[in-house]
Amino acid sequence: STSSVLSTDKDKSAASKDSTPEGVSKGQEDGAETPKQQLLDIIGSMKVEVSYRKKLQQLKASESKKQALKKLEGPDSEGSVPQGATEDTQRGKALNPELVKAASAVASSLPRNKKQTESELLAQLRRHEETTDKQKKGGTINLRNVISEMTVKRQTPAQRVAMLSGRLSLQVDEDGQRIRPERSSAQSIDSRSLKVGKRLNIFTKASREPEHALKTVSSPTIWDLEFAKEVAAVTAQPPRNGFEEMIQWTKEGILWEYPIDNEVGMEDDAEFHEHIFLEKHLEGFPKEGPIRHFMELVICGLSKNPYLSVKQKVEHIEWFQKYFEEKKELLQEI
């Protein structure tokens, strides 16, 4: 169907262009070909499969044709439309010759001023092409601003080796070796700070209202908790295999986590000296006498105890302090 349309366009354009070249040939004084010649070349070169050379020729032909049209439109039509069209043509944009032919055919079919309609249609086509090209190039985002901030990072071979070794060590070690790649990423961020430079307006700022709305809601009620529990109970599918069963047991606490950690549930942040040197807690006691002797033995025993936390040891000593203070009257009698 497209081929038939083209053939009809060819006929119509041939008919319409007969009228235009008459005006052009009078005004044309350059060394360029006449529009009729250009058109005939295009028609002759138009095939289903057009080679690259032919396409280039077409582009050049269409460009020169546009210049001719511009000269046509200049004396003929008035208004802002052709001026915009001339500005477009000055940019040297190439329109698809088939589209041009179609536009001319449509213009010829309409009863009004053929040349004006044709120029308007061509202007529209040019604008379409321009926008599509712009989007293809990414001009709407204006990449120049984005790229201006970026610089080519030159890595020394030593840095590269360090990065590779860091990646390798990530796979091998699991404890403590992840600090290295984190450090390097932090350093790279510091050297080029994030808040410097012109705003690119790529992302729109999300409104803050929903956050406030969420905060005003009170802490989850009992009904919410019950609902959450119900949902969890409904969605919890029975385990499909032994692995999932073991996972479930681990979550419930029936099964220990492997490799077995001997210090599960025991969070002792205190250093060894806080466990052993407990004399500073003995300040409330008399410096001499059997009580002091007794308390020193207590402290000796506590320092050797690896199973109690520092808090528990301190609690023991404080209890003794309270007990002896209560028994002070009894002690005075002795």
Place this chain on the structure above:
Amino acid sequence: MAAGALSWALRAARQVLPSPCPRQVRSYYVDWRMLRDVKRRKMAYEYADERLRINAIRKNSILPRELQEAADKEIAALPRDSCPARIHNRCVMTSRPRGVKRRWRLSRIVFRHFADHAQMSGVQRAMW
């Protein structure tokens, strides 16, 4: 009288605290003696520290004897069930007081039952 019996029945039927575990949980102890043993264990755990400290004062050759006698009276004043000596290791499944192996907390009969049904890991019939 009936209300008292009912309340006791309710207390015997100790409900386990709501836990995230979805499967069926045993909500009754085997018998009252087992329940009493459980109570004694809980109380012994509560008073363990105090008993330890007071005993440290009592079993002492340094402190004066008056102090130790006062400590004697104090420890006697504590509730009787707080004493760990009153705990008796019963079978976990049947509450049998005798013939209980400590490692498995089971009486000999239950142990044999499970071992024969191959439900005891690493336990085999002896043959040599």
